[in-house]
Amino acid sequence: MMAKIIKGKGFKGCVNYILDSKKGTTLLEAKDVRLKSKASIIQSFVSQAKLNPNLSRSVGHISLNFSAQDKDKVTNEMMVIVARDYMQKMGIKDTQYIIARHFDKEHPHIHLCFNRIDNKGKTISDKNDRYRSEKICKELTAKYGLYLSPGKEKVKTNRLKDPDKTKYDIYNLLTQLVSKSKSWKQLLYNLNRYGVDSQFKYKGQTDEIQGITFTKNGYSFTGSKVDRMFSYSKIDYHLKQNLFSQDQTQNKSQHQSQTKDIVESTLDALSGIGSMQVHGDDYEEEAFKDRMEYEEEKRKKKRQFRPKF
Incomplete structure (x- = not known):
């Protein structure tokens, strides 16, 4: 359908x-x-x-x-x-x-x-x-179990003649490149590397873009003629989604890195507190020993001066 x-x-x-x-x-x-x-x-x-x-x-x-x-x-x-x-x-x-x-x-x-x-x-x-x-x-x-067309991917392009052959070449390039591109500049640069020129169509005398045309081997096709999914508005939407996904991934990675740093810093701090606690325990143990020795010395002196009857 x-x-x-x-x-x-x-x-x-x-x-x-x-x-x-x-x-x-x-x-x-x-x-x-x-x-x-x-x-x-x-x-x-x-x-x-x-x-x-x-x-x-x-x-x-x-x-x-x-x-x-x-x-x-x-x-x-x-x-x-x-x-x-x-x-x-x-x-x-x-x-x-x-x-x-x-x-x-x-x-x-x-x-x-x-x-x-x-x-x-x-x-x-x-x-x-x-x-x-x-x-x-x-x-x-x-x-609804309706008939599903095999789509352009099933077309045997080696049997095609121009201009259909060129159109399918552009289709295959767009299929590969749109999903990997984060901006129009990146997409158009990579298309040009494969011999595809691109030209935007503007609304009247304004800067508002209405469409795009792809040219290769002397044949030109609007984006929607290559395939509906490659009209200007749909490509633009995909590029923005790709950029958004990249930003989300970077933010997630940055958040994980920051969380890791916080955890490591906390563990280091706890480790230091642990060391202080150990030293504190040692100090208290030494003080306890000194106190016991002092009390024992006092008892000895008392015994020495105890009157004899």
Whole structure:
């Protein structure tokens, strides 16, 4: 199972697309919207979105795509169950939504339209949504016993021709290097060593990075074209996680070293106290002996001067 997340601004376009009768659409489930007509559904979404007018993109649109090999296995009921599970894990809850199935392609798939402004007027976060979605899809694929694609790792690259061969070369390099890199500078340097040039895509005339393109052997591919996991946002997330893990490891090592020093210092101090205590015991023993000898001497003198009758 795979998910495709579509960003949009208008509920009208999204609802009209999802409920397009030309796609053999079947509405499987709806929540908290008026189902009298397309117009009433759209108005329901728009009305709730007004609870937070500051959010420009309140439309949530996701398609869940199942393998053609699961065609006989995936029923409408099962699709709804999987969609609910997916939404729960993605944090899409307590809000309006519709789920519809399309029959315009060979593989089974459904479309989900939801309101990113929930029933209480709060925003449903889309932070790292593509990365989280990919992970959740893998979990649900295993959970429901769906077909698991062998992935790019199983492709026999020696049989490929350009530009596909170059794309898979870049894919393999990114697979190895992203997990080992702690910054963009380190990653781009190592890619360049293997003949891959990289170029960021910026938003308008600003310094905000929107994407990245990799070039090798005269062929260029955006990160998401190489693989969804190598879009700019997902690589950036991985690099930050790698750096965070390194800092955590260093802090743990430093803490253990400091703890070891404290323990050793404490043991040294206790050892010194122990030595002092031993010497103190020796001193007290000597003083006790001197006292006994003094008392014995006093008794002898008394006996010497005792009168005789």
